[in-house]
Amino acid sequence: MKRGRQLTLVILAAGLGRRFGGPKQIESVGPSGEILLDYSAFDALRAGFSRLVFVIREDVKGTLERRLGPLSGRCEIEYVEQRLDDVPAGYAVPTERRRPWGTGHAVWACRDAVTEPFAVVNADDFYGASAFDAMAQFLCDVDGRTPLRAALVGYALGATLTPHGAVSRGVCEVDELGRLVAIVERHGVERREAGIGYSDRGTWHPLDAAAVASMNFWGFAPSVFPAFGRGLVHFLELTPAADDEFGLPTAVASFLKAREGEVHVLPTKEAWLGVTHREDLEWARDEIRRRVQAGVYPSPIWGRP
16 A cells, blocks of 8 residues: 555445334444444554545434544544535525435535545445455555546445345446446345346346445545536436436446546455345344454454443
8 A cells, every 4th residue: 555645435324224214324233332334444444544434414413423432533534414405506406305316416525525535335334354455455546637547346246135135236247357337226136046136027037146236335536526516417407306316326327428437346255244124133243243253353343442
């Protein structure tokens, strides 16, 4: 790693947790009460990240600050609120809009807070230490020149499924040079006796367990923000429905289509775990407990008071 380069981790923590039925980002999964983002923060700091930026809703800030108290003094922490009225000049929020604008908009909301290479992760996903190492190594070599160079950590689809129900996954097309060509969002992805696949209008479509899946672990230079802004303008000009979102795949697709940059897919052998359904909580706790017992993580993760 190059000495002196500051790396920032942007953690998306403004999700509504609709399927989960509550604020899943702050549910305890570790043996000492740790939450999933404790493990992402731990792995990120160990990989060389020194600054954490949390994208939040205003109503969860106090709770997160209390839960993240042990991180004080270990790194720089900043909070960015994802606001519905934060849209490009000349655009207004439709009166019927209630939902946030999506993960692409959440990253764009950090445009005034992030001026260094940065990675993006979800607050309610576990990514694994080697994934953070690979991303840190990529970001240490990234610059702000054109064309934009971005990265996506690619997981084997079969390693990203929960045993407790169907999920949505971004299935990636990758070229022979390891660059992202496209992401297709598949809903209802699950593992059955016949294998992995998804249902669409009652028809079962098989998927390759080794296919590359996106779990929303991205890396960018700060020069990406204007490109995201242009993508957001295009999204708004299409007069989106009340529940349409400007997600990160949409944001990335906009600058790929405009040939403004390329995305390098960083393969990982890590197995994802997270909390999509309420039943996933005990599964996640068991998996974290195994890693603690194997010495991968300390408990408590930030040491004793």
